[in-house]
Amino acid sequence: MRVTEYLYPESLEAALRLLAAPDTSPIAGGTVVSLEGARAPRLVDITRIGLDQVTLGQGELLIGAAVRAADLTLETLGASPEAMLIAEAAAGMATTPLRNAITVGGNLAYLCGWADLPVAALALDASIEVQQEGAAPQLRPATAWVAQHPRAALPKEALVTALRLPLKPGARGVAYHRFRASATENALVSVAVAVTVAEGICVEARVALGAVTPRPVRAEAVEAALIGGPLTSARIAQAVEALDVRVSPNFRMSPKARTRILAATTRRAILEASQRATGGQA
């Protein structure tokens, strides 16, 4: 769509007010807007309104929607298992010049099949903070976020303002693994895992899969099979056999091959997360 106006609000309030008008949509990193065209003739630049902050709050890590993928590192996020998963997901996103542009909010809102942050958000039980003019900020759980594409689920004037991660207590381990043919190709499989172990027993497990279905999904059958016992490599291998996700066809690789790679990638990611949770004692 032809762009007729490009606006630079200086505050969140001003941006929300502009977005409430018809024919208006946000632009953040611009990687989609520039390549695929704008969704509305009036663009509101949301990178200059203070959404580029990372805040460590009470038991929560809040990452502003305008934070760039390149800045999702342990230096900016602080050290926590949750930060580690986000940093690992971001480190392998696209290529360096794209990571310098892509924003957290753009990655969550555009939610393409291979988007990495929604997968990590799903494994971390995260919420996506959404704001719009005249309404209180809303928190949408990552599970709801991926269940229906945000473009369909949200009114067009809604702005993603932050990714909020609960910092969970206990012995936690995370891992983000992906499989792709080369650095410049989209992931064929990505897996985010977060596990919590108490007295040698897995008490919480979240396994999220990306790039294999139109939107990220949780491998709930695998999660259920992990919980309640020790995270030994034998139990992990057995749990992965419960994988029941139907892989979408992709011209690069047959679903059969991709399903096998998905299982292997999932097993390795769970194994690494388990070792991190137990300090290698699993």
Next chain:
Amino acid sequence: MIVEFTLNGEAVRWEMPPDTKLLDALRVQGLIGTKQGCREATCGACTVLLNGRAVFSCALLLAQAQGGTVETVEGLGSVSDPHPLQRALVDASAVQCGFCIPGVLMSAKGLLDQDPNPSEGAIRRALNGNLCRCTGYVKIIEGVTLAAEEMRRRV
């Protein structure tokens, strides 16, 4: 719309339609050192620095540069007075057809401006958005390493 920014150290004021890509704006203004390759954020030939960071100018609107700084290969050096990166890529025989080189140079400059003594891993990561179909990358990485050494000697 009017976009004002700093281009290679000079203040500029360009009037262009609001959906003009940065790549097209630069080339229309005669800065054709920035190459147009894939136009889909994959090849890296159009890499420039925006506010000090390497970005693909095909995947960015000119309007996003409002108030910012843009550096292109034209700002690096000239034939008579090359930048150490330009000199080093030639010395390392890292230039064959040359089409990818403006982008490679800008990605490498973005790295060296932040990290004057990068590991080989850091160089590879910084250049992972720049495709080269001639060299196989080994000599490019040698060239960037050489340039980093030379630049450290100079300061």
